[in-house]
Amino acid sequence: MMLFATNSAYGSSTFEKLAEGGFNRTFLITMRDGFQLVARIPYPVTGPKYYAVASEVATMDFLRLSGLPIPKVYGYSPTSDNVAETEYIFMEFVKGTKLSDIWFDLEEREIESIMRQLVQLEAKMMSVSFPAGGSLYYAEDLERLALKPGIPLKDERFCIGPDMRLPLWFGRRSLLDVDRGPSSTADKSVESTLIGTANKELAYLHEFGQPLLPYRRIRRDNYQYQEQSPSDHIDNLHRYLSIASSFIPKDPSLNVFRIRHPDFQESNIIVSRLPDSSLQVVSVIDWQHAYILPTFLLASIPQRLQNHHDRISQSMTQPSLPENFDELGEAAQSNEEELHRRRLVHYHYIKSTEQFNEVHSAALADPMGVLRNRLFVHAGEPWEAETIDLKVDLIEATKNWEKLTGGGAPCPLVFDDEDVRETMKLDAALTEADDILRAAQNIVGCGEEGWVPLDHYEEAMARSKRLKEDVLAATSSAEERAEVEAHWLFDDRDEEKYM
Secondary structure, eight states: OOSSOOSSTTSEEEEEEEEEOSSEEEEEEEETTSOEEEEEEEOTTOSOHHHHHHHHHHHHHHHHHTTOOOOOEEEEESSSOSTTSSOEEEEEOOOSEEHHHHGGGOOHHHHHHHHHHHHHHHHHHHTOOBSSSBEEEEHHHHHTTTSSOOEEOSSTTEEEESOOOGGGTTGGGGGSOOOOSOOSSGGGHHHHHHHHHHHHHHHHHHHHOOOBOOSSGGGGGGGTTOOBOTHHHHHHHHHHHHHGGGGSOSSGGGGOEEEEOTTOOGGGEEEEEOTTSOEEEEEEOOOTTOEEEEHHHHOSOOTTTOOTTSHHHHHTOOOOOOTTGGGSOHHHHHHHHHHHHHHHHHHHHHHHHHHHOHHHHHHHHOTTHHHHHHHHHHHHSOOOSOOHHHHHHHHHHHHTHHHHHTSSSOOSOOOOHHHHHHHHHHHHHHHHHHHHHHHHHHHHTOOTTSOOOGGGHHHHHHHHHHHHHHHHHTOOSHHHHHHHHHTOTTSOOOOGGGO
């Protein structure tokens, strides 16, 4: 595959792979005159390619024009109808270091500085308001598809088109003819956003739903290793739809449409060391699947920065190492240092948000904000043979109905007391199972989705094998042993039927 002609003084001199991400391959191209640029090429399974490429390019350009440090796009093609025979983006190569490469070596003053800079960038992007929800596109790119027109912005080169949130397009969902926005009437866009996400999943389950074992193997024991019907989740989605319009916040400022980075993690943040040895955020990359939502649905601490389950972080107490730290063994000190680091990141993110991002801070302060966000997220997540998360949210909504809705009509949902007790009992057991999984992942040395660096793969596989042998040795029956063998956490799995 050739992306540039090489018969000129400006042709490519070297072409090397930079990274393999979740949806794209990234290459560094060095021209004969020394000029460098990055090429992003989606995998064959990445979809929908046209929307993904077109929206990412427009989002990067729009936010770059708004003053954010985002790589400049030199050229792109949202179709494969070109010399390279693939969709692509050519963009600026930003020199620097991925924050993930130094993440675990940061000192507290550096953590505080980085959190402050990230929050200030978020404040800048969240200061921009939009007339409706969806994703950004160039108007001319959306017009080429001959679908319904987008909602134009003041700069008419840009418009809001179909929502690129990944759950709306995951697997066979991309084949569904469902409304992914934007709403044709901006004043109805908040309600359309809340309802559309559940209607998408209902359409998928009616078309493709079938009994399945829970995707998360660690949880299967709590379901007696039985396949789960989609019917319960369908019922809970209908329950969600019956209350969705009722929990729209009464405060109009929480319903303003804004944009945030879709995956604000360390590997997407580029930093540079200044002459005074301080760190500066010089670029934010990977804007694929970026979306515009009401402020109350955007409000959250980025997943990789939060430490919600820790009581010190919950109390927003200034983190410190334990007084007896010097007396602890090496392993215990290492654990305490990692916990301290997570607490520092959480603490300084919140403190900086309070100081520099009033819009986000106000939304985070909404006592019902977390519940609204969970309802929306769990109603739109791809079904993985469980409905417990959404059901727990719905039960919590009935208990907090007055606070959630601001009063008015009574709650249309009623749950039997025994049903509530059994649901909460199952939820507690699943939380315990998830804790066991995290401990196993720490032992093996892999991330949440099982990924490990290539140079750690053999060691991770060896650790997984030893862990499995230890678990098998602790079984008390042939039946239990067979269940461990058949549902081992780190074995390959057939993901096709869950897509």
